[in-house]
Amino acid sequence: MHRLLIVDDLPLIADGLVELFASRTEWELEVRAVYTAADALRLMEQVKFNLVLTDIRMPEKDGLELLDDIRRLYPSCKVIFLTSYADFAYARRVLSGGGFEYILKTESDDTILRAVGKAIAELEQEYELKRKAVASEVRLMRMAPMLLQQYFVELLQHNRTVTDEEIGAKLREWDVRLRADAPLRVMIGRIDNWPHDDPGDRKLLQFAVGNIAEEHLRPLVELVSFPFEESKLVVLMQERSEERTAFAEAEGRSGEEADARPFAAVLAAAETMQRMCGDLLKLPVSVALSYAAVPWRELPALFHHLHSLLLGVWGAGEAVKLVDRFVAGLAPSQTQTAMSKTYAGNARKLALLRYYLELGERERFERLYRSMMAGSATHNAAGFYKLEMYHALASMFLSYLNLHPRVSTGFVVGELNKLTHVDSDLSWERMTQFFAHMAEVIFAGGGDEQPPSHHDVVRWIDDYIEHNLIRDLSIRTIADLVQLNPSYMSRLYKKTTGIALSEYVQKRRIDKAKELLKHSSHKVYEISEMVGYDSRLSFIRMFKHQTGVTPQEYRDM
Template sequence: MMHRLLIVDDEPYIVSSLKELFEEAEHLELDIYCAGSAMDAIARLEQTRIDIVLSDIRMPGMTGLELLAHIRRRWPACKVIFLSGHNEFSYVQEALRQGSAGYLLKTDDEEEIVLAVANVIAGMNGEQHAQVSIEKAQLRMRQAQPLLQRGFLTELAEGELLADDATRAKRFQELELGLRADRPFMLVIGRVDRWDEKYSAMDKELLLYAVQNIAEEVVSHAGAFVPVMSDRSRFFWFIQVGGSEVDGEVPARFVQESLDFIQNQCESLLSVPISLASTEQEIAWDELPDYYGRLNRLLIRGLGQGDRMLLYEKQEEDPDSETSISRWHSELNQLGTLLDSGNREAFLQLLESILGRTAGRSYGIVQETYYMIATLLLSNMNRWGVYEAVSNKLPINRLLHLDGHVSWQVAGDYLKRTAEVIFALLDQDKSAKSNEVVDQLHGYIHEHIEGDLSLSRLADLVGLNSSYLCRLYKQLTGSGLSEYITELKLTKAKELLRDPQLKIGEVALRIGLDPGYFSRYFKKMTTLSPQEYREKAAIRSSE
């Protein structure tokens, strides 16, 4: 993982020497920045997140300790190591008290300075840092759990989540819902029929909690009771009754009798009239979206009956019923979400399921299903600008003509092929855009080989996060971005050294390296000094 190091010292020679030292320590994977004063360092810290600061402790204008205080406010996770020309105990004590990661003397060996930075990096990547992050995440998760429970159960009820038993069981456990994914349940939908005008929004919310508490006291002793408040007037409950002696009969009868009592208690104790609609029998989790929609519509249709309704919805087997059509629409909407997110496998799997279950249904349902899918595909072709490309691969004129297909099987196959072509074109477009990023980077690096080629500068150039840029570049090219820059600098240096009119110092500056560091760098890369390479190149060219 790449870490950003900022070197701060008012002596240019010290800054240059340390920069060269850490450039040679390639195993540390550092993106290096330099500042000639504490104020320069603050300016850099305002623009760039820095992981490690290596700073002189005594500088004109602002001391290293004052800089440390500023860093703590701006980047609390940043580690600071101090350098000093003198072993001053009072400064050492104060630096450590304020949270410095270390204190070194400028006279220390180069290996000790590199080791100090390496130890800081190891600590940043260590188990303690990870554990602290996990504990913070767990605390935030617990604080957000009621909202997460409500969001998950609402999406499940509205059919926005397509979850199997294993996934549901895992989420129930994570959210500590107390429900079992392998058992049926009773679903109850409710609403407050009317509110007294004197109640404020807070009063209404408190009274809804009171309704929930009454229901929980009545039902929870017999099994699991999980309430969800939709808004300040509506709610729904999940009830799983244990200890059934006769499959389906005892739980259903218990819930129905309990609802009547709950309704009366809310009226007498809270003066809150409520209407409730419940499934007549226990239902399976896969049936939840059907019955959630059905019970909501049952309450709406029953408005003319007045307040305090208590309604039950029977199971229906008609595949073209209002409930089935509602679920159909929910699944078709889910198709659109999967297509928008580029989730190819899930989209094609759901599409296959919808097409298979449509066969044999009424012609009206077949028509509606086909044209909703066709319109979805056409809309996304236009939005992504791939209409012409798709039409070059398929007879696009058949998309909005169901009667042009000899059978439903043929029509379904055509829709699947169209979706496959769209996903393939989108993958090509992503690949092309990724190659454009690489080409843009290479072009800029070639033109500015002597300039600022820091990771943050290159990331700004292509509009990407620097860490993501590193991963993306390696994924696309198979090598690291810093490796590419190093190889290019070396190639350019060899080319320039063949020109006898250029001094070696000029060659160094033209590839963006300090002349004093260039010789060591070149010899490390080639085993030859720049002068030795120039002489050998001259001999080869004369032969």
């Protein structure tokens, strides 16, 4: 809907133009007329007009003075001048002052209509550009948490040198109120048991835990929090400089003593967070918290230390609280270094194991599994390392069983519980035998004939797409849900169905749009949103590409 204001000191002309535009149905126009520039300004201060058709020579204030006022009120308003004077000086002043068009009153009605139509087209184009800019900003805002999470996860997992300038630039980019020149305290939270098997429910619960943690910690510290892996939450905290300085000056303390009071407050908040997660979400959440704050360059070492502690024998229970006095700058022992390298290598092997499990490559799976477990057995005494491997393998098998529920019938009662309830005293040999048995049952078919495993994955994906057309259905998003590598999942889907996953998503969206166009009264732009398109124009282009006609033409057929 556009609003057109006609300004002319001759009512006969102004009212005649109102009638001219009232007879046109190709535009959605609300048309008003006034007879002085002063009346025009008073009306425009109350109602926004984006089109003005005005005379130039009028008593008290002429059209050029009115143009200056309109530019101040509505810079994007299109002002068309209609005059009886074919004066080049007037035309030049109109165009140089921001006027849209200069038309003589002696010209035909069609000329006036064409000028207004041209102005409307330009307004529509400007609106579309603004809409795309806003949509782009919204997408960036939605992506910001993911980009921030990716940056910090990489920072914590890689011992690479980062400068204060690089960190400061990233913090400003994402409007994070941490300082690059100040130390941080780290907390890692882990959800010990899940009440549901649905991956979507787990993500929501993980998000809820993050909200509870922020609610209780933010009054005390500046922070940034983000999910890590499937069941963990990382919080980076920084004391507000004015509060630390005031405390140190008032108490005459420094160094470790200055850490004591803020740490106690953070620890109390963490305990409250654990209690609320248990009461409200029915989730046991364990936490590992560093006593002292460390410089940014020490974060990877501190994070690895806390993560290992949380996964160790002391952190194998439910809703435990671990506090560690990590000392910055200490080099890891040779044993720790060896374990880190071993686990890093096994992480790559775990990805291959998942691949072989999904494809039913039994011989390759068993060969790789035996090699991996034999090479890791030397670290049997390291409780945290053993549990880290246990959790990684359990996660792989749980993911498989969630996608292939019929396979679970091949296990005896109690076996599957071991995937979620870890026995910290379990020996490396018994752990190796347990997961080998899990794989043997799966490759044997779980005691029940069933189609190849990849069919179950594809059926799950198809069902998810069918019920979530309005959501993000990118390959990476779906791969995250089924916990598969995006490239592998794409190949698996096309090999099974004969059609690329992205093509199938577009096809289902267009099919749903056809159904809505024929059997609902929703407008085209509403249908485009209902089937997952951010842009109405993108929807129209894709619909025409798929069907050969526009959505409206399809509805009218």
